[in-house]
Amino acid sequence: MTTPARYHDGAVHAPGGVTFPVAAEPGEEAVAPDLTSAVCTTDNELVCVDRAGAVRWRHAFGEFREKTYNVRAGCAFSLDGKAVWFFRPDSMGEWNDGDDTWHVLDAATGSVLASADLGTSGHGGVQHVHPNGTDVLIDVGEGQDGSFLFRGSFDGIGLEVVPYPWDDRVLVAFSPGGHHFMTVHQEQDDVAFHAYPDGEVVLRVPVTDLGYDGDVYLEWAGGYLDAGTAFVVVGGSDGDEPWSRHHLLDVRTGARLGTFDAHTDNPYGVIAARDGAWLTFDDGVFRRHVR
Incomplete structure (x- = not known):
């Protein structure tokens, strides 16, 4: 289980009294297992900060068209803290008429290590890191159109994605x-x-x-x-x-x-x-x- 995070009064909070000041109210947040950094999403970028709130890197992804649907990108650290798993609801992005995408980023630099198309049009994606350290499950919600579950595995080179056979x-x-x-x-x-x-x-x-x-x-x-x-x-x-x-x-x-x-x-x-x-x-x- 990765370290849970909660937003409160301009900071991302983790257990043990650890806080990460952030400049803008985040949509989704995650804290590295060693508590040295945190990532959070805004309306148009994924930001990584250190314990003092200094920005380590930014990954821009643009604005969302459908503001009324509370569309959010999603983020999660890998168990070893070396990667950040990032869900982009691209179908709702003003820059892209394609499907949602899933990415693995280098946690130290923010560079993209691997990516995959999901074939969904989600309002958000909730990620759960598996205890085996290599797999992540993502639940992409399409509102009244259902909820779609995928299993992702990153081997250091490529991202393999396997869908589960239900949408409800x-x-x-x-x-x-x-x-x-x-x-x-x-x-x-x-x-x-x-x-x-x-x-x-x-x-x-x-x-x-x-x-x-x-x-x-x-x-x-x-x-x-x-x-x-x-x-x-x-x-x-x-x-x-x-x-x-x-x-x-x-x-x-x-x-x-x-x-x-x-x-x-x-x-x-x-x-x-x-x-x-x-x-x-x-x-x-x-x-x-x-x-």
Whole structure:
């Protein structure tokens, strides 16, 4: 798992009180595993900064046509910190009528090492770095047209991209060892756990099996607290008042393990540490919690 980052008050924040000042409000951010640099996207470039906020390099990619869709480029560091994986929603770019592209950049210089066309027209791409150190999964969302998942492998020379055979599942997380991953249905009515890398479904849990009647759904959120325990987030509303609850699942047996207090009201505010604990981020501070 790469180091999580959160934007707050003009800085990218990482656990341990590490901050990276940035000149412009970023869209997406990532922090290097050794905490010496961070990357963030703006409306027209990918920027790498050091701990003092000094710019190490910039990678320009132009403006987006469809501002109303909140289009965002995406970034993630490789596990060894030597590369930055970069998603460009080129289909929405004013400079390009082609499909979205995926790139691997040298983390030290920003130079492009490898690129691939994805054949999508996404509003954004969420990247998950696999524990094996070579693979990355990217989930490209096309809004009401679906969500498309790809597996990328970089061998130091070329970028190989393999698509998964569905367009209605949103990637949520890898298991700690990377042998499984979890997705939520695009219409948010079930969570599935898949074998890696082929994607075979080994467990599926509909939201109705979690003890609810009425209009509820699964957030596109969750994760693995440890190798055998995952959490999902059920959402709904009482009138105009939205609510969410975190549920635990045994991923080996499918047993429902009840709810737990996540110590945050944000359904997307839990960062699983994969050792039975998790982090939340509030008021510019990361906090660690255990059950």
